[in-house]
Amino acid sequence: MTMELPACRDGYLLARRVTDEVRRTGKHFLPLPVLRRLDALRSGHATDRLPYLRTFLDCVLDKHDGRYANRTYLALPLLDMVLDDPEGPLDPNHMATLLIADVVRFESRVREPRGPDTGPAGGGADPDPPGPDTTRKRLRHALRFVSDDLGGLDAGDVADLLPRPPATAAGRWFDLTVQPVYVLHDEFFFIRALQAHEMLFTAVVAEVRAAITALRDGRPGAAARHVDRAAASVDRAAALFRLVATMRPDHFTGFRRYTQGASAIQSEQYKRFEVLCGLPSGERLCSAAFAGVPAVRAEAEDAAHDTVARAYLDLRRRTPVGHAERELLHAALARLEDRHQRWKATHRSLAARMLGDAPGSGYTDGVPYLTACLGNRLFRQLAERPAARRVT
Numbered sequence: 277m278t279m280e281l282p283a284c285r286d287g288y289l290l291a292r293r294v295t296d297e298v299r300r301t302g303k304h305f306l307p308l309p310v311l312r313r314l315d316a317l318r319s320g321h322a323t324d325r326l327p328y329l330r331t332f333l334d335c336v337l338d339k340h341d342g343r344y345a346n347r348t349y350l351a352l353p354l355l356d357m358v359l360d361d362p363e364g365p366l367d368p369n370h371m372a373t374l375l376i377a378d379v380v381r382f383e384s385r386v387r388e389p390r391g392p393d394t395g396p397a398g399g400g401a402d403p404d405p406p407g408p409d410t411t412r413k414r415l416r417h418a419l420r421f422v423s424d425d426l427g428g429l430d431a432g433d434v435a436d437l438l439p440r441p442p443a444t445a446a447g448r449w450f451d452l453t454v455q456p457v458y459v460l461h462d463e464f465f466f467i468r469a470l471q472a473h474e475m476l477f478t479a480v481v482a483e484v485r486a487a488i489t490a491l492r493d494g495r496p497g498a499a500a501r502h503v504d505r506a507a508a509s510v511d512r513a514a515a516l517f518r519l520v521a522t523m524r525p526d527h528f529t530g531f532r533r534y535t536q537g538a539s540a541i542q543s544e545q546y547k548r549f550e551v552l553c554g555l556p557s558g559e560r561l562c563s564a565a566f567a568g569v570p571a572v573r574a575e576a577e578d579a580a581h582d583t584v585a586r587a588y589l590d591l592r593r594r595t596p597v598g599h600a601e602r603e604l605l606h607a608a609l610a611r612l613e614d615r616h617q618r619w620k621a622t623h624r625s626l627a628a629r630m631l632g633d634a635p636g637s638g639y640t641d642g643v644p645y646l647t648a649c650l651g652n653r654l655f656r657q658l659a660e661r662p663a664a665r666r667v668t
Contacts, residue, residue, distance in 0.1 A: 287323070287326040287328065287329025287332075288328070288329075288448055288449065288452075290317075290329065291328070291329055291332045291333075291449070291452050292452065294314065294332075294333075294336060295451075295452045295454075295455065297310070298336065298455050298456065299454075299455075299456060299459075300459070301459065302456055302457050302458040302459050302531075302534070303336065303339065303455050303456065303457045304339060304457040304458060304534040305458075306336075306340075311337065311340045314333055314336065314337060314340075315333075315337055315340060315341075317333070318330060318333040318334070318337065327357070328354070328357060328445075328446070328449050331353045331354045331357055332351075332354050332449070332452060334348070334353060335348045335351040335353060335354055335455060336455060344537050344538055345537060345538050345542055345568070346538045346539055346540060346541075346542035346543060346568075347542065347544070348538075349455075349457070349467075349535060349538035350453075350467060350470055350471050350474065351452075351453040351454070351455055351471075352471070352474060354449060354452065354453050355371075355450075355453045355471060355474075355475075357446060357449070358371075358441065358446050358447060358449055358450050358453070359371055359475070359478075360446075361442060361444055361446035361447060362445075362446065363442070363444040363445070363446065364442065364444070366442070367479070368475040368476065368478040368479040368482070369425065369475070369476065369479045369509060369512075370425060370439075371472075371475045372425075372472040372473075372475040372476050372479075372512070373421070373422050373425040373426070373439060374439055374440070374441055374450070375468045375469075375471050375472040375475065376418050376421045376422050376468065376469070376472055376516075376519070377418075377422050377438040377439050377440070378450075378451075378468055379414075379418045379464075379465045379468045379469070379519070380415060380418045380419060380422065380438055381438065382464055382465060382468075383406075383411055383414055383415055383418070383465065384415065404460065404461060404527070405461050406461065406462070406522075406524065410522055410524070413522050414465065414519065414522040417515075417518045417519040417522065418465075418519055419434050420515075421472075421512070421515055421516065421519065422434050422438065422439075424512065424515075426439070453471070454467050454468065455467075456531065457531055457534040457535055458530060458531035458534055460527045460530045460531050461527065462523045462524055462527035462528065462531075463527070463531045465519070465523075466520065466523055466528070466531075469516050469519055469520050470540065472513075472516055473513050473516055473540075473543075473546075474543060474545055476509045476510075476512055476513040476516075477509075477510075477513065477543065477545040477546045477548075477549055478545050479506075479509045480506045480509045480510060480513075480545075480549045481545055481548050481549050481552060483502045483503070483505045483506035483509070484502070484503070484506050484549060484552045484553060484584060485552060486502040487499040487500075487502035487503050487506070487584055488552065488582050488583065488584055488587045490502060491584065491587035491588055491590075491591050492582075492587055492590075492591075494591065494595060496588075496591065496597055496601040496602065496604070496605045497601050497604055497605070499584075499587075499588075499605060499608075500601075500604045500605040500607070500608035501608075503584070503605070503608040503609060503611075503612050504608045504611060504612075506549075506612055507608070507611045507612040507614075507615045510612065510615040510616055510619055511615045511618075511619075513619060514615070514618055514619040514622050517622045517623065517626050520626060521626055521629070523630070525629075525630055528630050539568070541564065541565060541568055542568035542569060543569070544569050544571065544572050547565070547566060547569045547572040547573075548572050548575070550652075550654065551572060551575065551576040551581070551583065552582075552583055552584065553583060553584050553585065553612070553654035553655060554583050554584065554585035554586075554653075554654055554655045554656055554657050554658070555576060555581070555583055555585070555586070555657065556576065556652070557656070560652065561573055561576060561577065583657075584609070584655070585655050585656075585657040585658050586657070588605070588658065589657070589658070609655055609658070612654065613653065613654050613655060616654055620652075624643065624647060627643050628643045
């Protein structure tokens with residue numbers, strides 16, 4: 277594998293070669309000489325003017341650097357650069373659709389004839405692809421998810437209309453954001469599903485922030501609309517669990533042994549969503565839930581940090597809120613709380629099936645940790661106020 281920088285203005289050709297090698301061997305098993313050569317390349321001045329390549333290498337070398345975590349396992353720094361495409365930023369909800377559309381293409385190739393060196397992951401024969409029943413189920417759930425973003429088209433029609441990343445300099449890097457640690461088939465779609473979750477919670481965070489702004493501007497009706505859009509994205513994230521449930525437990529166990537230290541508990545966007553709704557208890561902020569997201573915990577502990585609960589209580593103190601608008605907002609907050617509780621319950625059920633009694637990869641107790649989280653509420657400050665009890 278040649279590590280010299282090809283004649284490419286953004287380093288894409290080299291990154292393509294590295295990706296093929298990663299998918300052939302698994303990132304965990306890249307040979308030390310290769311890792312050292314990539315590290316030397318990254319440290320040189322050549323990557324100073326190649327931000328995509330630099331970010332790509334930071335993700336590939338996370339284990340080598342001793343900073344392996346969920347964000348680099350999912351190549352989120354690179355995916356975020358694609359999301360913020362200078363030629364036209366992408367909507368996070370639509371990015372989630374692009375990610376699952378890629379799952380459809382990936383899984384569809386399982387049924388196509390291929391040579392011994394053209395496995396669907398981009399290099400090497402595909403080890404142990406799923407059987408036809410599992411593939412059909414996986415495709416059905418993936419197509420349903422994609423169709424929801426394309427106007428509810430029939431799943432059969434969507435297969436012919438699968439959206440693709442933009443044909444831009446940034447869009448080319450979309451395909452290089454799957455860097456599996458092992459060589460089992462199911463890890464590809466697992467990574468894409470987790471990335472889609474991150475994009476959906478990115479969209480949720482934007483809506484919750486917009487709701488806070490609307491409340492500060494004295495527009496509770498507009499805040500309710502933003503909260504409802506956030507609830508719809510949380511609901512869409514929960515739908516991804518049906519897709520993940522098609523993962524074969526032996527495949528999950530097979531690659532999970534190499535993901536220790538990378539866990540969804542480290543999701544900054546999910547935790548940011550939580551602390552923007554209402555300030556968690558001091559006990560939760562000091563727990564394992566926030567230990568892996570120090571930046572978000574710092575935001576929450578900042579005296580100036582704002583939340584939906586705080587903004588709403590301040591609004592009610594400074595000006596009367598009409599009955600109709602108050603009811604509209606209370607109903608929207610209740611829907612978001614309900615969707616979040618369903619999301620957590622579904623997550624826990626899926627984890628129980630996949631993990632059993634095994635601990636979580638983020639150094640938690642696994643299923644018992646998720647069970648305890650069911651008691652958390654987004655708007656607990658509002659629930660403590662008699663005037664707002666119906667919010668919960």
